[in-house]
Amino acid sequence: MNTITAGRHQTRYAAEPHLHLFIDGQPLDGLLHQYYPDDNFRGLVPTLLSWLDRPQERAVVWARARLHSLRRVKLPLLMCPDDLDLSCTVIAAEVIVEDDLVHWPRLGWDATTSHDPVDSCREVTWLPRIPAFAFDRREYQRCLDAFAAALAE
Template identity: 35%
Template sequence: MNHIVAQIDESDYQIYSDFLNISLDGQFLDEYLEVLYPGEAYKGTIPTLLFSMEIEAESEVVWRRILPELNAKTVCPILMCPDDRDFSCTIVVAEIECLNDTIVWHKMGLDISQNHQPEFIGSSVRWFEKVPSFQFSTLDYLAMINAFKIQFENDKAEWIAREQMIQ
């Protein structure tokens, strides 16, 4: 069984703050992909579970797909470009299945969908051949999601407070 956790990561770019990232078996997901596919610009991509997504409808797709119904599969956007923070740029997806006490990421890949409407994300994917499947305990997976939910709500509250101060 693999281990998944949400963990604070230091940004690779000075213009961005540190952020909550996905760690798989002790390695941040973006760094793991960069090792397997050097030069493909996966290092520095950030989780789509963050509040910083630019388009609310896209964020809703992510949160709806990150935990499929029991015995169902989804293709969920999991990493995005930190510059655009939407589905228009680099989007890494995972095919996720929910089993009784296990969550399986069967495969990961780069979204190449031509239709950039939120619901079409993941409809066309160039799957990564070097990335194996990952199996997580449902408890670990839910703890990871919960950590992102808490961070999402904290970041949202800070954003609202800043907006109110400006007005």
Template identity: 35%
Template sequence: MNKISTKTYKNTFSKANFYIIEIDNKSLEDIILESQTDIARGLVPTLLNWLDNPLEQKVVWERTLPSINEKLNLPILMCSEDIDLWCTLIIVEVEVKGNFVYWNKFGIENSDAVTPQEIGKSINWFLSSPSFVFDKNNYINVLDEFRLRLDENIDYTPKHKEMVEDYKL
């Protein structure tokens, strides 16, 4: 079983704090880039309150937790330059079975989507894709940390007064 968590970093350019997703104490971006060397660094979670388009935000949040035995294609990491679902977009297939959430495989969005709802219809799944299993409560707690900050007035403050490092692009 894997452990999902957040970690606070500071954006090198804006100096604003933000969360990254960590799995077993390693950033999701690093995990993806280990096997996908053609993708540029600078991917950030789509769960951040940075998406300006409410429809894009709605699509992301509707796909975070499928019904039991349902699979959904969740946009999970996006390009930090454009901060939308139309640039580099990493998708994860999410499935819930009992008290566990499965991230089965990862890929890159490859559709000619015109609307946010069409995102995830055509995905180039990575040949060497990691998969993860999370305790459902652990997963929901992490979603709740992001959800609390959807109100832009709430900062991504570090937990337990940890030191906030600049995020290296």
């Protein structure tokens, strides 16, 4: 089983440390960079931050992030720090919630051409070098709660 946490991290292009996703103690953008060093994934920032400019995009991300049993969604996880929206570079996870586990069987970049937030991650180009991840549901929820608390600040 993998671990998932929310913690402060200084990404490559951000002005200061911010909340970030950590998988097995490693920032998610750094993990992606390990497997795909030529694809400019280092420096991407979480979509769960309050940085998304459009309220509709924030609503789509959070609706998909909420844990519901026996549900499969494509969750936008990371975005380009320049545009801070779902129309540029977006990394998504396929999320499957089962009882006490949350699975990410695959990650990829959003290849959807529509700019409607509801269509986000409809088409995903999967990144086959990234392994599957499985998380304890309670730990996953604590990670989401940390981002929700930061939104409320």
